[in-house]
Amino acid sequence: MPTILIIDDEPNIRRMVGALLASEGYDVREAASGLEGVALATEGEPDVALVDLMMPGAMDGLGVLAALREKHPDLPVVMMSGKAGLADAVRATKLGAFNFLEKPLTPEGVLLSLSSALELRLAKREAQVLRAEMGLAGEMIGESAVMQGLRALLARIAPTDARVLISGESGTGKELAAAAIHTGSARRDRPFVRVNCAAIPRDLVESEMFGHERGAFTGATERRIGRFELAHRGTLFLDEVGDLGSEAQAKLLRAIEAREIERVGGGKPIPIDVRMVAATNKDLQRAVRDGAFREDLFFRLNVIPVSLPPLRERPDDIPQLVRHFASLTRLRTGHRPPAWSDEALQLLTRYRWPGNVRELGNIVERLIILHAGREVHADDVRRVIAVE
CATH class of the missing domain: 3.40.50.300 (P-loop containing nucleotide triphosphate hydrolases)
Structure with a gap:
């Protein structure tokens, strides 16, 4: 459930937008000032922030935007204002605002902007996951x-x-x-x-x-x-x-x-x-x-x-791939990687792997989950793949 942080000094705006987003299934958090909003984002980063431009106090909307971009560079920030001119919109864009909504707000405009911001957020997270997996693989x-x-x-x-x-x-x-x-x-x-x-x-x-x-x-x-x-x-x-x-x-x-x-x-x-x-x-x-x-x-x-070569053309890489997928499985499931008997590894190496590396990864994960940390033997391998 995506979390949306609304930062606006007007209670009516927070109430109206909060009710709209809650009805759409979003988890909503609210802040009545810029300082409170930045503090809430620090406690737990939201998926998108909706920030009013013209707020009184020590930190206006542009100050909030700058602080959020510094501490949370991947957080999409949507600015809102009923009094902003073109110069304000340009300044907000230069500071990294994802979008600019003019008040009075419309439900369609708010939901559309959030949908687009969340898609961007997801794309950035997928890039981070890929970088992490590449880092694990080396x-x-x-x-x-x-x-x-x-x-x-x-x-x-x-x-x-x-x-x-x-x-x-x-x-x-x-x-x-x-x-x-x-x-x-x-x-x-x-x-x-x-x-x-x-x-x-x-x-x-x-x-x-x-x-x-x-x-x-x-x-x-x-x-x-x-x-x-x-x-x-x-x-x-x-x-x-x-x-x-x-x-x-x-x-x-x-x-x-x-x-x-x-x-x-x-x-x-x-x-x-x-x-x-x-x-x-x-x-x-x-x-x-x-x-x-x-x-x-x-x-x-x-x-x-x-x-890219099929796995059957590089069978000598299979033992190393098995260890790699065992490490990935441990990260994903918490299951301790088992020991592998020489006969089990030989069977895995002899198999033709029509599904290639993806199939090998699935088989390794299955064997680890089924055998819960004990040594994997040749008979265990034969139960999950048809080795000649």
Whole structure:
């Protein structure tokens, strides 16, 4: 349940906005002054702060904004005012305000602004989680020659802004490779935004990518920020890009070429600054020959190709991966990693792993949970995978 902090000296505003947000399922906290609001945020960081610009006392709204941005740089702050001019709005924006709402407030305006702010907050948190997982992994796991070469390649391309096309079977770690590129780049502190192109209904792809204005189509009851805008100054990861339909491919190509997008139902071009990394488990060159994927888009995406090997081609990395996934499982579940018999590791190494690294991670977690810290033997492995 997202927590919203309302900082406003007017009791009626706090009461009205608080009731609206509570009815929408938000956890609401209120402060009647700037100093009280900053103190509440220090006690427990909210997900979004709504701050009145014109507050009496030792700290006005701009002072609150500056203090919150200093102590909580990832906290979206939405400013509110009924008396502010353009100069105030510009100052607030320069200080890092996410949005500016004019009073009298409308329920639609408040909820829309919060929805957009929370999406940005989520994107930043996902980037932080990816950085943490990359830090735990150190780097992509494996000492085989192919993995050493892959790590060297990613290290070379990460500092550039070149577009990258990652290919590989499902479960080989394409998102992890994309995250490694992001965390090794100058954009590492900006959002890493993932789009699962295979999971979006074709009639909603454009809205998901570029956003939409209120009333743009049936069901568009509010404006929505798209993935391109959420990834501004960060990295946009297009997972399974080969599943995009022809119309979406054309729109994506235009966004790449023009470096701007338009929300569905909007006529205003919006400049974008994103590093684009795409991934696919398909043979896109064959798809181009078959007419299923645009050749011009393929060339735009495939500036630097990266191919990930299936796990069966690097079996010597499996024991190290097992230990890595055991450490991750301990962090996630609290289960103590077990010992692994030599025979159990040999069986895991011999298995073909059609689901690749993802399947191995799932199997390791299952074995750890089922066997609660005791040594894992060959028979335990045979119960969960069919080893020849």
